[in-house]
Amino acid sequence: MEAEEKYTPQTWPESPERATLEGKNKFLGFWLFLGGETVLFASLFATYIALKDKVPSPEHALAKDLYELPLVFVMTMLLLTSSLTSVYAMYHMKNFNFKKMQLWLLITVILGLGFLGCEIYEFNHYYHEYNHTFTSSAFSSAFYTLVGFHGAHVIFGLSWLVLVMVRNAKRGLNLYTAPKFYLASLYWHFIDVVWVFIFTVVYLMGMVG
Amino acid sequence: MVNNQSNSSNPRLDYEYRRKKNAEGMRIQVATFTLMIFFTVVSFVAVGANFSKWFVIPFILLLAVVQVGFQLYYFMHMSEKGHEAPSMFFWSAITVAFVTVLAFMTIIWW
Numbered sequence: 001m002e003a004e005e006k007y008t009p010q011t012w013p014e015s016p017e018r019a020t021l022e023g024k025n026k027f028l029g030f031w032l033f034l035g036g037e038t039v040l041f042a043s044l045f046a047t048y049i050a051l052k053d054k055v056p057s058p059e060h061a062l063a064k065d066l067y068e069l070p071l072v073f074v075m076t077m078l079l080l081t082s083s084l085t086s087v088y089a090m091y092h093m094k095n096f097n098f099k100k101m102q103l104w105l106l107i108t109v110i111l112g113l114g115f116l117g118c119e120i121y122e123f124n125h126y127y128h129e130y131n132h133t134f135t136s137s138a139f140s141s142a143f144y145t146l147v148g149f150h151g152a153h154v155i156f157g158l159s160w161l162v163l164v165m166v167r168n169a170k171r172g173l174n175l176y177t178a179p180k181f182y183l184a185s186l187y188w189h190f191i192d193v194v195w196v197f198i199f200t201v202v203y204l205m206g207m208v209g
Numbered sequence: 210m211v212n213n214q215s216n217s218s219n220p221r222l223d224y225e226y227r228r229k230k231n232a233e234g235m236r237i238q239v240a241t242f243t244l245m246i247f248f249t250v251v252s253f254v255a256v257g258a259n260f261s262k263w264f265v266i267p268f269i270l271l272l273a274v275v276q277v278g279f280q281l282y283y284f285m286h287m288s289e290k291g292h293e294a295p296s297m298f299f300w301s302a303i304t305v306a307f308v309t310v311l312a313f314m315t316i317i318w319w
Contacts, residue, residue, distance in 0.1 A: 014227060018291060028294055031294065031299065034298070034302075035298035035302035039305050039309070041306075042305065042307075042310055046310045049310065050313045050314065050317060069256065073253055080242070080246065080249065083242075083280065083284055084239070084242045084284075087238050088235070091231060091238070094231050095228065095231055186285055189284045189285045192284075193285075196276050196277050197273055197277070200252065200269050200272075200273040204253070204256045204265075204269050207256050208262045
């Protein structure tokens, strides 16, 4: 199959992201990368769990004093919904509907920006209200490293989505561009996978004790 | 091979079948999403309701694991054909991840 051959919805293959050798290799390599990312986040989670509430003196804020569940709930809903919208984008990719795919990716990006805005507000709030900075305690370092690393992934994921959308806006869908969209959306789902554990282990368990 | 698209002599029929299959798949995705939202709400309510932490912590961890399973097998399509290698990569990573967290929680002290 020629990578840049023109397709119609009728001739579009069933798994376009893996229809070429390049697509197959990217798919395999990307999943290997996600395995590595999983281990990386596990080490950050382990560090956070070990250092939670380890502060040098009683005036430092602890997890219970800091976290606010309503904000975390809103952030969770934003990210979870953005995961569904990127599933919609891939649904239209498989149906060879480029415009609808781009539209759903755009909605995904907007929801992701909403999440990012909440996180910036949150960190800013901790800094100004509680003087909870990166260097104030072992707890704060572990917290900002874990949650901040996830936030950096969100920034990277958003930039990636925007880049593939803009770069391929005129190219449309073919077997060369389909894997690019597919992998960006996989990355976006992975960010949500990590967030599920962050809201459970960091925020919810932080409130329970 | 996953990419074989024409299994019948009638391409039109094939196309309609695939459209229907994709639409059916999307309905399952939306159902999965609804369950994930439900699990999230239940977790937050369980924490807000001030139950014993010996109940709440295992409970919300279980909900998180189930939710991540949905994300992986449905949203990230790991339940579909041709995902043997991704499954191996991912489950190996989970094994290492589990051991890492276990080690930091038990045999390391500060």
